Amino acid sequence: MTDKTEGGDVRLAGISKHYGTFTAVHPLDLTIPQGSFFALLGASGCGKTTTLRMIAGLEEPSTGTVGLGDRDVTHLPPYKRPVNTVFQSYALFPHMDIYENVAFGLRRRGITSVKKQVDEMLELVQLGQFARRKPHQLSGGQQQRVAVARALINHPQVLLLDEPLGALDLKLRRQMQLELKRIQTEVGITFVHVTHDQEEAMTMADTVAVMNAGRVEQLGAPAELYENPRTTFVANFLGTSNLIQASVESVGGAGGDVDVSASGAKLRLPVARCSTTPRAGGQLLVGVRPEKISVVPADEEHTIGAGRNKVTGRIVDSSFIGVSTQYVVDSAVCPELEVYVQNIERDGRLVPGAEVVLHWNPEHTFGLDAAQSMLAGTTAVAGAEQLVEESA
Amino acid sequence: MQWLRRNLVVIAGLVTLAYLILPNVVVTVFSFNNPTGRFNYAWQEFSLDAWKDPCGVADLCDSLALSLQIALWATLGATVLGAMIAFALVRYRFRARGAVNSLIFMPMAMPEIVMAASLLALFLNMGIQLGFWTILIAHIMFCLSFVVAAVKARVLSMDPQLEEAARDLYAGPAQTFLRVTLPIAAPGIAAGALLSFALSFDDFIITNFNSGNTVTFPMFVWGSAQRGTPVQINVIGTAMFVLAVLVVLVGQTVGARRKKAQPE
Numbered sequence: 028m029t030d031k032t033e034g035g036d037v038r039l040a041g042i043s044k045h046y047g048t049f050t051a052v053h054p055l056d057l058t059i060p061q062g063s064f065f066a067l068l069g070a071s072g073c074g075k076t077t078t079l080r081m082i083a084g085l086e087e088p089s090t091g092t093v094g095l096g097d098r099d100v101t102h103l104p105p106y107k108r109p110v111n112t113v114f115q116s117y118a119l120f121p122h123m124d125i126y127e128n129v130a131f132g133l134r135r136r137g138i139t140s141v142k143k144q145v146d147e148m149l150e151l152v153q154l155g156q157f158a159r160r161k162p163h164q165l166s167g168g169q170q171q172r173v174a175v176a177r178a179l180i181n182h183p184q185v186l187l188l189d190e191p192l193g194a195l196d197l198k199l200r201r202q203m204q205l206e207l208k209r210i211q212t213e214v215g216i217t218f219v220h221v222t223h224d225q226e227e228a229m230t231m232a233d234t235v236a237v238m239n240a241g242r243v244e245q246l247g248a249p250a251e252l253y254e255n256p257r258t259t260f261v262a263n264f265l266g267t268s269n270l271i272q273a274s275v276e277s278v279g280g281a282g283g284d285v286d287v288s289a290s291g292a293k294l295r296l297p298v299a300r301c302s303t304t305p306r307a308g309g310q311l312l313v314g315v316r317p318e319k320i321s322v323v324p325a326d327e328e329h330t331i332g333a334g335r336n337k338v339t340g341r342i343v344d345s346s347f348i349g350v351s352t353q354y355v356v357d358s359a360v361c362p363e364l365e366v367y368v369q370n371i372e373r374d375g376r377l378v379p380g381a382e383v384v385l386h387w388n389p390e391h392t393f394g395l396d397a398a399q400s401m402l403a404g405t406t407a408v409a410g411a412e413q414l415v416e417e418s419a
Numbered sequence: 420m421q422w423l424r425r426n427l428v429v430i431a432g433l434v435t436l437a438y439l440i441l442p443n444v445v446v447t448v449f450s451f452n453n454p455t456g457r458f459n460y461a462w463q464e465f466s467l468d469a470w471k472d473p474c475g476v477a478d479l480c481d482s483l484a485l486s487l488q489i490a491l492w493a494t495l496g497a498t499v500l501g502a503m504i505a506f507a508l509v510r511y512r513f514r515a516r517g518a519v520n521s522l523i524f525m526p527m528a529m530p531e532i533v534m535a536a537s538l539l540a541l542f543l544n545m546g547i548q549l550g551f552w553t554i555l556i557a558h559i560m561f562c563l564s565f566v567v568a569a570v571k572a573r574v575l576s577m578d579p580q581l582e583e584a585a586r587d588l589y590a591g592p593a594q595t596f597l598r599v600t601l602p603i604a605a606p607g608i609a610a611g612a613l614l615s616f617a618l619s620f621d622d623f624i625i626t627n628f629n630s631g632n633t634v635t636f637p638m639f640v641w642g643s644a645q646r647g648t649p650v651q652i653n654v655i656g657t658a659m660f661v662l663a664v665l666v667v668l669v670g671q672t673v674g675a676r677r678k679k680a681q682p683e
Contacts, residue, residue: 111588
């Protein structure tokens, strides 16, 4: 702990991890800016935890380097890295009380007068009166806060969080998300947060890296990822997307738009929102988010303004969930289009069986490479995988 | 009838307790006897003679000291070795790990008399002088499996993330072991050590085969039972029983205190 360089970015250069013939993480380049709240998002087994453990030093990368600021820490053992981890199981030492748990890191670095710092840290996580309790006497949420305090007291350059909220119930999780965000803003330390919960990642992080099968699929701010997914995996894993298989009619028509057709419907989208270069005669996956779509009964089609994308269909299912109503619409272009409508003025004619016209602004349409699976990242696929695993 | 049904559990408990404790009561009562012949089997009159002079019989206290000495060294040896073996078996993947894993429990499963005879054959073939060292080697060997079993169970149930957390919090390998691994494994190690001490101290069969001219306390008792039983044997037996009960009581009181000291 002689090194006193302040902060610095986390730089992963070409790091990968193999276990025998299995590749957990494919060569990966990632720069996590100092002071940011960075989320690694992906389903279980995508390599996000392995990546985190390589930053912590608990796992040696098979190739590549890990850098902190200007320093190469690839071969430093974890106890020599200015990095601390909040473990998924919290890993509080069961034979020590809360006070000693929090003081552990300071004491190991030879600091003897720890009382002031420990007291302050326990106040920060609102556990001052529990200092002399043992970990098993605290609730899950309290243990979680102890784990955060125990790591933060060391003022690490980077705090790593490995699914820290996974074991908490929904309400407590929401509360802790805000709490962690508050602490991060307060201390200004770089947080790297691993999670499989897309909502959690979007709520907390400035930057999200979506990982799939050992690779980073896409990296960006939550809104950027949500509005402009570049792969079907991201489109489906982050929220819900309606994907329509379409053939490209013409490119660069009026105002740099792409015209496509799908089962008779003519759709239009900006070239800039395509993740591939569309070619006339080629295929394209056209996507639109459910909340961007408006729905009207078929006999009111004339009220729809010119220049909007229109698709006809029939409502097969509707579920009222309070703030909005979610419709599933069977259409020629896609058998299960999802549409979310805000419950401002509810139209009594929009019931299952009703013929409807869906319409949306072409600006809200994105285009994806048609050579990939439309189902990547959907829960349907995840469910199928689970079934296979269970039957195996 | 109603009363009987309601208190059946208590009655069953008391009967079991009586069954367990009766032999000890007999030993204790006869430690205050003043037998007329060489055998201490029939009650004559109350006397404190034996308690006043527990070492009054030739060689008794020497054999007791030897037994305690062997038990202490055997406990130390078996605990250190056994704990290391247990850690190795749980933590590392190495060649012949599976074989070691099952072979280590052989002494537990094998009839003691077989083990005693084979050890004797081994020592004789190697030309080793029977005595203190052969007894100690034999005791460490059969205590080992009990320590391994106790420590292994404890280490297996330990969250591997605890040690990772320690390393993550600036504890090097030695510090991690001393501050986290060892304290958490301690109850298992203590249980193994206590078992070892008890097993070593009262072992007769294996010791009898491999002792040569050396006489341990159980062997002394056995020998004297042939020629006549001095009351002092009952005195030592009673003292050991009381000591063991005291240790348990103190342990439980300390444990209860510690629990009470922490609210909830």
